[in-house]
Amino acid sequence: MITIPYLTALTTYFSYGLLFAFGQLRDLFRRIIDRWNSSNLQGYAPICLGLEDFYIRRLYLRIQDCFGRPIASAPDAWFDVVERYSNDHNKTLKRTDKIRRCLNLGSYNYLGFAAADEYCTPRAIESLKKFSASTCSSRVDGGTTTLHAELDECVAKFVGKPAALVFGMGYVTNSAIIPVLIGKGGLILSDSLNHSSIVNGARGSGATIRVFQHNTPSHLEKVLREQIAEGQPRTHRPWKKIIVVVEGIYSMEGELCKLPEIVAVCKKYKAYVYLDEAHSIGAVGKTGRGVCELLGVDTADVDIMMGTFTKSFGSCGGYIAGSKQLIQYLKYTCPAHLYGTSISPPAAQQILSAIKVLLGEDGSSRGAQKLARIRENSNFFRSELQKMGFEVLGDNDSPVMPIMLYNPSKIPAFSRECLKQNVAVVVVGFPATPLLLSRARICISASHTREDLARALEVISQVGDLVGIKYFPAAPKKEHQEDKMVKLD
Amino acid sequence: MVALFLGSHALYNFDQRKRKPTPTHLAFVYSPLQNFQLELFLSPVFVIAYFSPVHRGLYNQRCYSSVTLFEDSVLHVNVEGADTEALYVCTPGKVPIMESVTDVLQAAIDWASLAFEAPFARADVFGVHIGGHLFVEGLLFVVIFYLLSQKSYKPPKRPLTDKEIDELCDEWTPEPLIPVLPEEMQCEPPQLESAAGPHTIISGKEVVNLASANYLGLLGHKKLLDSCTSSLEKYGVGSCGPRGFYGTIDVHLDCEARIAKFLGTPDSILYSYGLSTNFSAIPAFSKKGDIIVVDEGVHWGIQNGLHLSRSTIVYFKHNDMASLQRILEKITVEKKRAKEIRRYIVIEAVYQNSGQIAPLDEIIILKEKYRFRLLMDESNSFGVLGHSGRGLTEYYGVPIEKIDIVTAAMGHSLAAEGGFCTGSARVIDHQRLSSSGYVFSASLPPYLASAAISAIDVLEENPNLITKLKENVALLWAGLSGLHGLKIVSNPHSPIVFLKLKDSTGSLKSDLQLLEDIADQLLREHNVFVVVSKRSTLDKCPLPVGIRLFVSAGHSQADLEKVCESLNSVVPSVLNNRR
Structure with a gap:
């Protein structure tokens, strides 16, 4: 505080x-x-x-x-x-x-990929020539190129989840996925300083929203206990599911999420964890894998991992990573996947190359x-x-x-x-x-x-x-x- | 008190035929109190007595003009109309029927008078004589005050103990995060191995692509590629920041100015994603309490915007002007405060979910008649309709100023990505700090803004692209007019040719499956890539699903002939197999 x-x-x-x-x-x-x-x-x-x-x-x-x-x-x-x-x-x-x-001192260019990069930029231009600047189509229609498929796989591997799905915009990722995961009769417990895209997504879902004190696992536990005991408002039926939404690094506070404690609380009360790594993915952790790596949290304990490529990777778009079933389900229900134009191929290539640099797959130690x-x-x-x-x-x-x-x-x-x-x-x-x-x-x-x-x-x-x-x-x-x-x- | 109650009771039983108080009745009005009027006024019984119908009746009938009670049970009743004043002297116990009651009464009075005669009851406090009645009244007030100060009855709250909460938490089992996946959710869309131009490569085979909304065939245009390349070299890929915080790159401003200049509007604003344009712009202008009248066929981006705005949403029938007018009329008549709240009509120029074109001329008349503002999404008409591609306004010859807010995605005819909103300077400036998708999101990658600028340049230089597109649409229409089993429901000028099942199977799911089978077979056997309009579970659009053909100016005549031929052979065979 x-x-x-x-x-x-x-x-x-x-x-x-x-x-x-x-x-x-x-x-x-x-x-x-x-x-x-x-x-x-x-x-x-x-x-x-x-x-x-x-x-x-x-x-x-x-x-x-x-x-x-x-x-x-x-x-x-x-x-x-x-x-x-x-x-x-x-x-x-x-x-x-x-x-x-x-x-x-203002841009989110954490890893310095924003400017032309010796490894990434030529590849982005190459993909521009091969796939053009846009697909003019959504992912389910004609917007999935081999590049997109490769990117999905690469991101999943990078964040340490079985599967991932990439969207054209970070903001839309949050605001279009939360409504798919939870609806009426569900409860979203949101950190009080969560980003506007999460707030929008939560509002769009129709689920009940409760806020817990910023980065305070003890208050989260208190609210969870209260809510589970009380159930849904008025009807007092038990909640269908509870999703706790936190961010990896809070962009206006610079604070790291107290993820280990929050994950422990969520595990105890069977709530799902939704982690937004917009600012932390790529920027923190020994190999740039975000707060999970930095704070020693097993990614298996985080049910939904979300992040963006606008910051550390110097590109655009966002991803969602989770179990194979979750991603498959999203492919059929998520409006951003069904209606949104797929991520621009050069931007996708930029992410791929940036991840490769980070992992040292470009044959240099620049990433490290x-x-x-x-x-x-x-x-x-x-x-x-x-x-x-x-x-x-x-x-x-x-x-x-x-x-x-x-x-x-x-x-x-x-x-x-x-x-x-x-x-x-x-x-x-x-x-x-x-x-x-x-x-x-x-x-x-x-x-x-x-x-x-x-x-x-x-x-x-x-x-x-x-x-x-x-x-x-x-x-x-x-x-x-x-x-x-x-x-x- | 008891006496007064009985007294009023007696008055209540007053012989109505005589309409005169009789001693028998009034005998009960016995009070040791000195001033009857005062006592009446102070005691709740007065209220009962005064408001009891008979008593009031007495006043009304002017049976008596005043009732005065003197000391020692002398009741002085002044009956108007009587010759003399009647003086009723009465003592309790003289009424045989009520004898036992009066005994009890007497006992109570004795007790009370004992209380009054208590030494302190007749004390002088600061020169004020504390009489017996004041003492009783004081007591009465204390009782009333005590009763009022008591809280109304509530069942005692017993919060759950920690142990009970623990048990509840243990008992609670959440639903799985996602439902079990049905089998049809397992297949993947085809992967493109080259750019999504009019022709593309899928599984090593070149196919005709009707799945990309690349209406003008600008995808892969050399000028666009060149501008993208130089932009990528200069600015890198991403902008690494929202517009407010050094994410505004000069090409963004150039692109905004270019769009505004092309459309003839004062200003425009760029969004970093087509889908986010609507769901950010709508909530920026419409809040709780405002009214939005919207076509039921709008796409999800708009639906989400409507939901997030928390305004009152009224749907009208898809592209049905009679329905729109009815609703506007109803709102104007019903809402008395309609003048003070913001009212909007939201439409799409070309509906993504049906290929229909909105009748803008009629809508403008209605909008002006009922004083609604108009928000129009030009995602599928910008660059397509009108002789120079300026969209639906040009198509209908309506000046663009008549439309308050115009939004469009740039991922269609401009072959870039992102979206824009254009309108008056006030509309645009307001969004720059109030539109969440603009303020809180990283800006559009600069190379895509360059691509959009080049695309508009190309469009302005080559109006024949639009003519070519029109011809292609007409070609497809001619080739598909005799199609069995499917019906074209889109407008003949729309670049989306929308094919609907003539006979629906009855459920959305089986319709979709049937259409998917057709699309699959077209791709596998005829190398024609078409897509079925899919529906998210969140999408509330009630229109039927269908096959959506995105026609491009890049398609050659041979391509479209091939498409028609394949559809004409595949559709009947799939539908027949089904039967």
């Missing part, structure tokens, strides 16, 4: 209050002016209702330039950010031809080096940030590290100041995080060199001082204390 300092909470609330008040004031004037001009709705209700886009109009648009910055190159360790300008106070942003070469590098880079960067006094969330080994900002004004300040010094960071505010807990998120890549990271740390430290987000005392004191304690011991 994040404990926000009292004073910071107060100032954050005050800032939002101020923004809200001014927003309302401006809305008031707008309404008065609108009354002057005749309404052009002609009997339609407005397409965006008042408060529904208040946040966008009055808060988001002011700092729009910190989000959605276009880039003009591959999202590698360094990339070209296209500069934009605005003539109407950030309401619209126009692209310029000017480009700023920035250090990329990449995995070692990302681990080193992440742990180095995290410990350095912590030493500087930033409030950094997340666990060791996780390449995602959020730095807490809290105050809404610090969101654009941090982002713009970093960009001025050619470091591109991602800042996140409401609605992706709770209102009070705005943060900057650093994603470390294996393609970052030590010099890159040193430069990034220098810039972040400077900007951190400027913006005032070093909520903890800087580390030398701490180290000093520790030294003393060691001596005392």
